[in-house]
Amino acid sequence: MLRSCLAIATVTATLIATGLPAAACGEEDKPASEKARVAGAPGAVKNVKAVGNVPDAQGAIAMGFLQYGHRDVMAVSGEFGLKVYDLTKNPAAPKLIGEVSLPGLWETEDTEVDAERKLVFLARDPRAYGGTTQTGESGIYIIDLKNPDKPAILSYTQVPAGHTTSCVDGCRYLWTGGPAKAANQPAEWGGRPIWVTDIRDPRNPKTFPNPIELARNDGKTDYVHDVQVDDEGVAWVSGRGGVRGYWTSGYHRDPLLGKVRRATAFNPIPYAGGGIEETAAPSKFMHNSFHPAGHRSADGADSNRWHGRDLIYATEESFLDGCAGDGVLTISSLQNSYNGEGWRSTPEKPFRLKSVGTWSVAGQEGSDPTTGDCSAHYFDVRGKVLVQSFYTQGTRFLDVSDPTDPKQIAYFRPADASAWAPYWHKGYVYVADNTRGIDILKLTA
Numbered sequence: 001m002l003r004s005c006l007a008i009a010t011v012t013a014t015l016i017a018t019g020l021p022a023a024a025c026g027e028e029d030k031p032a033s034e035k036a037r038v039a040g041a042p043g044a045v046k047n048v049k050a051v052g053n054v055p056d057a058q059g060a061i062a063m064g065f066l067q068y069g070h071r072d073v074m075a076v077s078g079e080f081g082l083k084v085y086d087l088t089k090n091p092a093a094p095k096l097i098g099e100v101s102l103p104g105l106w107e108t109e110d111t112e113v114d115a116e117r118k119l120v121f122l123a124r125d126p127r128a129y130g131g132t133t134q135t136g137e138s139g140i141y142i143i144d145l146k147n148p149d150k151p152a153i154l155s156y157t158q159v160p161a162g163h164t165t166s167c168v169d170g171c172r173y174l175w176t177g178g179p180a181k182a183a184n185q186p187a188e189w190g191g192r193p194i195w196v197t198d199i200r201d202p203r204n205p206k207t208f209p210n211p212i213e214l215a216r217n218d219g220k221t222d223y224v225h226d227v228q229v230d231d232e233g234v235a236w237v238s239g240r241g242g243v244r245g246y247w248t249s250g251y252h253r254d255p256l257l258g259k260v261r262r263a264t265a266f267n268p269i270p271y272a273g274g275g276i277e278e279t280a281a282p283s284k285f286m287h288n289s290f291h292p293a294g295h296r297s298a299d300g301a302d303s304n305r306w307h308g309r310d311l312i313y314a315t316e317e318s319f320l321d322g323c324a325g326d327g328v329l330t331i332s333s334l335q336n337s338y339n340g341e342g343w344r345s346t347p348e349k350p351f352r353l354k355s356v357g358t359w360s361v362a363g364q365e366g367s368d369p370t371t372g373d374c375s376a377h378y379f380d381v382r383g384k385v386l387v388q389s390f391y392t393q394g395t396r397f398l399d400v401s402d403p404t405d406p407k408q409i410a411y412f413r414p415a416d417a418s419a420w421a422p423y424w425h426k427g428y429v430y431v432a433d434n435t436r437g438i439d440i441l442k443l444t445a
Helices: 008-018
Strands: 044-046 048-054 060-068 071-078 081-086 095-101 112-114 119-124 139-144 152-158 164-168 173-177 194-198 224-229 235-239 242-247 251-254 259-262 269-276 286-290 311-316 329-333 352-359 379-382 385-389 395-399 407-413 419-425 428-433 437-443
Touching: 044 048, 048 407, 060 112, 060 419, 060 428, 060 437, 071 119, 071 428, 081 119, 112 164, 119 164, 164 224, 173 224, 173 235, 224 286, 235 311, 242 286, 242 352, 251 269, 269 311, 286 379, 311 379, 379 419, 385 419, 385 428, 395 437, 407 437
Parallel strands: 269 352
Antiparallel strands: 044 407, 048 437, 060 071, 071 081, 081 095, 112 119, 119 139, 139 152, 164 173, 173 194, 224 235, 235 242, 235 286, 242 269, 251 259, 286 311, 311 329, 329 352, 379 385, 385 395, 395 407, 419 428, 428 437
């Protein structure tokens, strides 16, 4: 999550309102609504049925799902630490069964789970527990969920980054990035890149000393926000400067070296990607992404019409004065980016992926014109429907079968919404809402 500020006074007021430490203009902070919101007020809903809510998960930021035979378990991370719920008997009424209490934890965005080893990975941002971006401690908690009724911290390790942490190479390693740079990091950096942690022994994680994914923003080392791994194992890195994909295992041609070599998590091979056209994403800050591949290659655009056209879906996160300039969903083509073009980009000779389509919540049916927290945030895709959270503008369902013209087909915007991340799971959509807890939705369109 990143907020661009227009005036120091505005940022200071926002930071005070949210309880986060004051920081320099341009630092991240949690969105604050511009008006008082009343829990339970009607808001706006279309083609969605709210079938459940978990209010004791207030402060929720992300979640993951684990299977234990026929037992279905949801692990929710947030400002409270980790809460574990059983969905087996009634997926619309999750039952709290376990908890790791870490009050004041920040931020745990895009929390990931290891389905095989039953582990959960929580990123500790330097602003956790009252710290600051410049001097706070960052790291990774590894939570043992072999017994979901008794979750326990297996290990904690300090890492020079800590906004998000993501599994790569079959969850044998973690890539941890963000937020903005610390006081003791190079002055020329625009933000923290990625540090690699070996978690083959999760009780004794080992972080490599040298970061990777440098020079990502037209040759400048900049803020890496998050990593999503596609169904073929390519790790897609989003942040300021675009989205770039890497092989982390196997033998592949390295387009920068012009030869085949072995890819590893600590020496990955560039695959494709680059900056997003500024006409689509003026802020250049890409938050997260999805690349249809492997068993999920049919998710998203109509494969009959778009067969062979490799697309990357990505969130631009940006907050400006009013909804119209806030971050959007972007859809771009990866064509002409497979030979290292995104790694050779410079300010003098910039390389950009061609924009195919965008979607903004500003002015859309069901939107609240009185709030300025309208940026796109996390999304999930199943079939031709992309569901995305837009903070106080709630959760939106989009038909993306034609990526040049995404169309809203449903929405759920409670008046007190602070929607951060939606997840498709067994026919339901579970929404991590920082104010409301977990909303459980059914698409009825």
